Amino acid sequence: MTSHVSATPLVRGLQDRLWTAVIARDEHAAAEVVFTAIENGIDAETALLDVIAPVQARVGAEWAANRLGVAQEHAASAIAERVIAALAHHPAVRTAPRLGRIAVACVDQEWHVLPARLLAEVLTLRGWQVDFLGAQVPTPHLISHLHTYGADMVALSSSIPTRLPAAHAAITACQAVGVPVLAGGAAFASDGRYARLLGADAWAPDARSAARLLEDGIETPVLTAGRQQIDDLPHLGDQEYTLVVRSRPQLVREVLAQLENRFPEAAAYTEQQREHTAQDIAHIVDYLGVALYMDDAELFTGFLTWTAGVLEARRVPGRSLRPVLDVLKAELKDFPRSTLLLDRGRSVLDALLVSGGPDTGDSDDRLSQFALHPDS
Known part of the structure; x- marks a missing residue:
């Protein structure tokens, strides 16, 4: 629950200074930015929602665009949490x-x-x-x-x-x-x-x-x-959600087994790349599952679009997702809602790739909704 209020020049300046401190992994400098602002009259709620929160959203967007690594993202998040904890005990803000x-x-x-x-x-x-x-x-x-x-x-x-x-x-x-x-x-x-x-x-x-x-x-x-x-959610009566979620390990294994034949570049993957690919496939199955649970295709297609952008930012072609969907459709051919969702996903992905590839812009809302996993 973060704020989207337009920032004043003063607040934007504080965001820039906090960003510099966070990216430098300087916790003391980050705390000084916030505490000095409080002492100069910025109220604590503004510091939390209009300074700290947007900077942290920017950290996530930079990770998605592959301009920050996982360790950098974790370090920045840890600093934000510690600054918030320190601010909570600041004498000037106790209520x-x-x-x-x-x-x-x-x-x-x-x-x-x-x-x-x-x-x-x-x-x-x-x-x-x-x-x-x-x-x-x-x-x-x-x-x-x-x-x-x-x-x-x-x-x-x-x-x-x-x-x-x-x-x-x-x-x-x-x-x-x-x-x-x-x-x-x-x-x-x-x-x-x-x-x-x-x-x-x-x-x-x-x-x-x-x-x-x-x-x-x-x-x-x-x-x-x-x-x-x-x-x-009466649509859950068809049991598709339960059966797909329970089949997740088998589905991931089957996609991995067939991936090299359908996407030849996968044959050259390192062990680490194969592990990351398995994680990505598991996330796709997870989003297929929640789309079944909520009976909402946008949950699935939105995740595919976002994932394609993240992959492209890391020089992994978005088309690598297409064979994943193909194998899943073959494995789930007896599940009508699942196959419909997979067809929708394939259509969205195909249109995206024909149009020149996914947008890898810094959309905070899409990042916060579709972020893969804390360790991604």
Whole structure:
């Protein structure tokens, strides 16, 4: 949940200085940029959402464009997290809680913690008692926390769409114990349609909007006891999602086995390149799965487009994705929704390659939604 407010010249200058410090891996210089700004009158919320968050989004965009390596991206992210933690304890920004209690958590297997952390800090600044539970919180642990400490609301964060089934489970479980859910993060789409589809009580596009919603009060319907996930998504009754997800290891192995015949360049891959290729194939299967879960082809085709751009930036031809889709279609020929999605993916990919290749521009929204994996 980050802000997209137009930056003033002062804020842009702070972003540039913070970027320079982060790229130099100078944690002390990065902290000095932020703390000096606070001492000079910038409020902490602006520092968090309009200085730190855009710089971190730029880090991710530079990684996608292959202008930053994985280690550089990790180092920059670690600096951002440590600066935020230090800022939270700065005497000038401490705020006594006077409002209700909010539990802020990332869904299970969601490692992109920064949006949730930013929301937690903003809510704390505005006077909420915040329990920040951090990254990848298993749903049983979240429910145990609610039973033990209670909460007026759960703010649930997810950045990667493949975590949407886990988000669905968490939303359903929280509501079953009487706690409404505010959803946020790129996984839920820029218009929040996936949050609504999964039954969240509210959705916010960024931390400021979330804070305003909570301050105004969120009207929640009477929660229906015993509601099942399949009631929300009746198309899951065909079992395609479950069967495809369970077949993931076999599908990855089969694509790898046939790849050299369909894409001869793969014969020269190093062991590391083969490992990365296996990871990419697994991600494609994951996105096929979540597209089946949500019954939304855009989740699959959008990921393919983004992946083609990332590959091209690394001098791997985007056409290398085509044989992956061909093998998957052959293996899943008895699954009508899967084959339809794969056909859509092939059409989008073919059109993209005919037009001269994917756009590798620095789109923060697409990066945050389709980022592959923390170790990619």
